[in-house]
Amino acid sequence: MNKSEEDPGSKYFDSDVTDRERAIFEGAITLGALYHQFVGTPIRDKGALETAIEESALAHPFIKGAKAKVDDSGERGDSPYQYPELSGKGLIIELEAEYNESRAKLGMRRVQGLDYPLMYIKEIRG
Amino acid sequence: MNKSEEDPGSKYFDSDVTDRERAIFEGAITLGALYHQFVGTPIRDKGALETAIEESALAHPFIKGAKAKVDDSGERGDSPYQYPELSGKGLIIELEAEYNESRAKLGMRRVQGLDYPLMYIKEIRG
Amino acid sequence: MNKSEEDPGSKYFDSDVTDRERAIFEGAITLGALYHQFVGTPIRDKGALETAIEESALAHPFIKGAKAKVDDSGERGDSPYQYPELSGKGLIIELEAEYNESRAKLGMRRVQGLDYPLMYIKEIRG
Amino acid sequence: MNKSEEDPGSKYFDSDVTDRERAIFEGAITLGALYHQFVGTPIRDKGALETAIEESALAHPFIKGAKAKVDDSGERGDSPYQYPELSGKGLIIELEAEYNESRAKLGMRRVQGLDYPLMYIKEIRG
Numbered sequence: 001m002n003k004s005e006e007d008p009g010s011k012y013f014d015s016d017v018t019d020r021e022r023a024i025f026e027g028a029i030t031l032g033a034l035y036h037q038f039v040g041t042p043i044r045d046k047g048a049l050e051t052a053i054e055e056s057a058l059a060h061p062f063i064k065g066a067k068a069k070v071d072d073s074g075e076r077g078d079s080p081y082q083y084p085e086l087s088g089k090g091l092i093i094e095l096e097a098e099y100n101e102s103r104a105k106l107g108m109r110r111v112q113g114l115d116y117p118l119m120y121i122k123e124i125r126g
Numbered sequence: 127m128n129k130s131e132e133d134p135g136s137k138y139f140d141s142d143v144t145d146r147e148r149a150i151f152e153g154a155i156t157l158g159a160l161y162h163q164f165v166g167t168p169i170r171d172k173g174a175l176e177t178a179i180e181e182s183a184l185a186h187p188f189i190k191g192a193k194a195k196v197d198d199s200g201e202r203g204d205s206p207y208q209y210p211e212l213s214g215k216g217l218i219i220e221l222e223a224e225y226n227e228s229r230a231k232l233g234m235r236r237v238q239g240l241d242y243p244l245m246y247i248k249e250i251r252g
Numbered sequence: 253m254n255k256s257e258e259d260p261g262s263k264y265f266d267s268d269v270t271d272r273e274r275a276i277f278e279g280a281i282t283l284g285a286l287y288h289q290f291v292g293t294p295i296r297d298k299g300a301l302e303t304a305i306e307e308s309a310l311a312h313p314f315i316k317g318a319k320a321k322v323d324d325s326g327e328r329g330d331s332p333y334q335y336p337e338l339s340g341k342g343l344i345i346e347l348e349a350e351y352n353e354s355r356a357k358l359g360m361r362r363v364q365g366l367d368y369p370l371m372y373i374k375e376i377r378g
Numbered sequence: 379m380n381k382s383e384e385d386p387g388s389k390y391f392d393s394d395v396t397d398r399e400r401a402i403f404e405g406a407i408t409l410g411a412l413y414h415q416f417v418g419t420p421i422r423d424k425g426a427l428e429t430a431i432e433e434s435a436l437a438h439p440f441i442k443g444a445k446a447k448v449d450d451s452g453e454r455g456d457s458p459y460q461y462p463e464l465s466g467k468g469l470i471i472e473l474e475a476e477y478n479e480s481r482a483k484l485g486m487r488r489v490q491g492l493d494y495p496l497m498y499i500k501e502i503r504g
Contacts (some may be wrong), residue, residue, distance in 0.1 A: 008205045012489055012498040021402050021502070028403045029497055032410030038210035040291040040340070041163055041178075042185035051171075052178030059168035061206035079134045081369050088292070088337070094176075104424075111390055116334050119407055120390040124399070138363055138372040147376070150273050151280045155371055158284030165418040166466070194301075208494050214418070214463070237264055242460050245281055246264040250273070260457045289419055294411075294437035303423075304430030311420035313458035331386045332439035378502075 019102035020124055026062040027097030027106040031119045033095060035108065044085040046070040057095060065096035088117040102126035145228035146250055152188040153232040154204030157245045160219055161234065169210045177235040183221060191222035214243040228252035272376055278314040279349030279358040283371045286345060295336045298322040308321035309347060317348035340369040354378035397480035402407055404440040405475030405484040409497045411469060413486065419464045424448040427464065435473060443474035466495040480504035
């Protein structure tokens with residue numbers, strides 16, 4: 001791993017950490033961050049919320065791609081109090097993290113047979 | 127106060143509560159909600175974040191107008207780790223809440239002489 | 253209203269705002285804040301989370317009492333991924349806000365017949 | 379990697395992912411989650427907040443140890459509006475994540491010479 005000036009934080013990492021592991025590390029932080037930053041947000045314009053989530057993801061270090069999809073189908077009602085809020089089950093995220101030559105594709109979605117959102121590593125290269 | 131079918135929650139309120147007080151109540155909930163939902167969000171596209179905040183505000187009951195302004199000037203750095211995050215001091219919000227004939231204009235901003243963001247009632251009518 | 257040195261923010265408020273309205277305003281901000289700060293928190297020790305919510309509430313200005321009750325019954329599962337998270341429907345809050353001689357009791361809970369958490373003013377005095 | 383019944387999510391991961399990488403992945407999600415769940419929380423009793431953060435960390439899958447330290451020294455003032463809030467710079471976290479025989483120690487703290495909180499992998503074994 002090239003611990004260059006470009007990454008002033010690298011000296012704090014176990015020197016045994018590989019580039020693959022760094023790509024996974026950075027992507028996973030972002031998955032956890034997005035979930036806990038945005039879950040609970042009242043939804044009115046789902047496109048605006050998706051864009052804000054994607055831009056927030058891309059502000060994180062080493063994140064090179066981000067796609068968010070929000071499900072706003074739930075819980076809209078007749079009363080003014082009843083409006084959809086972003087839930088973990090209603091959020092799909094795809095991320096790409098890159099560290100030197102390593103690239104990780106990570107995702108979050110509710111998978112069939114599991115009644116909760118799963119965060120996973122879709123692909124790791126390099 | 128007209129405790130109509132339009133507000134199925136009203137029967138849970140102290141019957142002494144006025145329409146003015148309801149307008150203030152609903153607006154203030156939204157101020158607190160926006161602050162604690164969005165503070166900490168990494169900022170890359172401040173326009174996208176402002177739109178998401180405004181749309182989230184308008185999803186709340188009885189909120190008729192919302193304007194958000196995000197300050198992204200802070201803490202961008204040379205290293206990939208250093209990026210601006212939304213802070214309370216870097217967020218300006220203006221809201222209008224309406225309940226029957228009463229209308230409250232509320233705001234949040236860092237006022238001169240106070241080194242913290244203040245939430246306040248700018249105007250109450252009706 | 254006594255706009256004393258004790259409240260350096262009061263000069264930014266519409267001079268028409270009453271003490272009752274201020275008590276409601278401060279309490280409502282706190283309700284919105286607690287909801288959007290803590291919803292989504294993974295639950296392992298509900299007592300610890302309830303205490304943290306109550307202490308956070310009491311840090312807000314003019315809040316004199318706070319009680320939180322967390323429902324952790326949902327969604328614990330056989331797999332390591334399945335654990336309860338704080339949802340709006342699983343959170344009960346009672347607050348007391350005081351401004352000069354006025355005192356507001358506010359609450360949040362899921363009321364019968366409404367499939368969502370309602371924030372309401374239980375009692376306003378003074 | 380033993381893709382046993384104990385981990386029903388593992389089949390969604392790239393089969394190339396190692397146990398070390400899984401330990402890092404799970405720990406990193408939790409770091410990001412804690413940061414964005416709790417930053418912004420008003421602080422009154424820092425011990426209660428630390429406990430809530432640690433318990434929330436331990437609710438995440440594969441997290442075997444968690445320690446949080448909150449800095450509440452900032453911004454307490456004479457006015458009722460001025461109270462400390464949890465900032466990223468004022469939060470120290472240490473986590474241990476375990477997946478099969480692999481164990482990762484991860485941390486977050488503000489390191490000397492960097493004016494922002496750094497998340498890092500302190501040690502990876504197995």
